[in-house]
Amino acid sequence: QDMQAVRDKLDSIHSELRNSRLFVATHMHAGDGNVHTNIPVNSNDYDMLHEADLVVERIMAVATTLGGVVSGEHGIGITKFQFLGESAINEFAEYKNNVDPNGRFNRGKLATGSGLENAYTPSLRLLQQEALILEASELGDLNNAIKDCLRCGKCKPVCATHIPAANLLYSPRNKILATGLIIEAFLYEEQTRRGLSIRHFDEMNDIADHCTVCHKCAAPCPVNIDFGDVSVRMRSILMAHGKKRTSLGTRASMAYLNATDPTTVKFLYTGLIRWGYATQRLGNKLLKKLNPFKLPSRPTHTYERVSVPVQLVHLTDKALPNKLPGKTMRAMLGLEDSKTVPILRDPSKFSDEMESVFYFPGCGSERLFSQISLATLAMLYENGAQTVLPPGYLCCGYPQTSGGDVAKGKKISTDNQVLFHRLANTLNYL
Ligand code: SF4
Ligand code: SF4
Structure with missing residues (x-):
């Protein structure tokens, strides 16, 4: 009798169990006795996250019963606060009060009653909430689209927006890092119920706008990330939330491309293509001749939104073609x-x-x-x-x-x- 269906089912159960199996990786310092523990998890597997959270509690308990402390040379942050114990917290509060009486550094952090224990950190408990939010929102799809990035940078040389002389932000790899940070910021605010900051939408607009959607970065990428698709996804999220930044020029071009009625097409062709191109060519001639803005010949960095004079110079830098047919x-x-x-x-x-x-x-x-x-x-x-x-x-x-x-x-x-x-x-x- 053919048992293939049973074998397939057993294989799928085995692979599911293998993928959600937890193990604790430990790294130790030979000299000072520090032990770091890492528990790799799949952040979209709710049960795995829950189990990992329990494992963390057991690790902390074992460390304490063996005469160790919940510490290390770094990483005593919000996540470990719950395991520190009252005396360690009080000792720290006394020290902090002495060296920083006005609370200038990390006010309230690692202090009882700060309320920060619910703040976003990569703690496993919060990751459970995060996994649920990610699963139920478009941010989950965005996260899935970039999560496999190896940071190898093979996509950089082909990308038109990667201009290190201007800034280091807009290579596909760095845009992926930025996208991850934006997702993290959204999740943080979602979990802490602080309300979403408009600024995150601005940052998302900035990243999404710095892409020509040429898809060239897909070819060299070993894990098949196409940041062109990621940019489109971000633009779509922004549009769905009514936060998409669109310039007047883009709106006009889109109106032209959407038009199907011959009279509207004729009107827009005359205004945008004939007069618009002619104005651009005139601007090109005048700015080249007069150079009124006295911009340096080398481009400056572009961390902020570029100023109107700089936009004008770029807009008119190359004259648009002159000998177009007068009609469509x-x-x-x-x-x-x-x-x-x-x-x-x-x-x-x-x-x-x-x-x-x-x-x-x-x-x-x-x-x-x-x-x-x-x-x-x-x-x-x-x-x-x-x-x-x-x-x-x-x-x-x-x-x-x-x-x-x-x-x-x-x-x-x-x-x-x-x-x-x-x-x-x-x-x-x-
Ligand atoms: S080539 Fe792919 S994996 Fe490498 S940094 Fe770019 S997006 Fe990430
Ligand atoms: S699709 Fe965007 S990120 Fe990818 S190479 Fe083109 S401009 Fe760069």
Whole structure:
């Protein structure tokens, strides 16, 4: 009889037990007798955390019964406070009072009645709460996306935002460290019921904004972390909480990419692409000539939000292209009707064997740099292919998703898939 199902079940029980098995790793100092104990745990395993908490109590009890003290050359913090005993706490309070009578250093810390015993520390008891909060919130997914980072730094050289001359903060590795700190800060405030600080959202905006979502960091990463996806996740969390920071330029660009009505597209094309590009080019010329801000030739650090003059200089640093077609590709070819599927071919080359190509230009080459889609269509036309275009102005949804509006991006992409399937079915004779 085939016992495979039973064997599989036994294997899964065995692997579950093996993964949640606790062991205590000890490191000792040969000379002074210190013993450090480490209990590796999976922070998403509630039972394991609970058991580890009991093990800590046993370790402290064993250390004391063997004539040792709950101490060490470091690490007598909030976590160990509960194991110190009254006399040690009183002795410390007396000493602290002598050397720091005004309570300037760590006021209330390691003092009876401070209330800090419930504050966030990596203590196992608090990790239990943390595990529950993480499990039940979007922070858990964010944490899962970065938790395997080995800090190897292999992602640094490929990242466009890693500019050590400006600052050391924005390599993928350091952004992962920062993301971990932000998650920790949220958890701390959640557990201590102090209310969430707006500042953490600002910090999250800062980290999420320093990413071009190019996904280049995924390739060298040995544990497959793609910080582009992490940035999108953070932007989405910020958007869901109404805390996403969005500049005027981004809002205007997004409005342009979301527009499907030809009149709106025409209006925004004229304002943003024609006049906007012309203004940028004028700014480029004037600032290069007059240099009114007298900025140093080497970039300064960028720890704070960059000032308006610096933003202006960067915005106008390279002149935007001058010779764009005066209209979008669809406006030039009269293909703006959202109810008509355009098929372009050279009638003189028409035959039953004619190759058919479905071409989805996307907003970049259709609305921003329409010479690209015009050149593509011309090439296909010249080479005797017939080209099917989707009806009306469409976007693929990627700009919306990478900007944090994942729901909208997904909707656009699903609508496109449905439309393209319909087109494929209707035009399968081609
Ligand atoms: S390459 Fe991957 S594991 Fe290494 S630091 Fe970067 S994100 Fe972390
Ligand atoms: S996706 Fe973001 S973090 Fe990764 S390489 Fe690109 S800019 Fe850097």
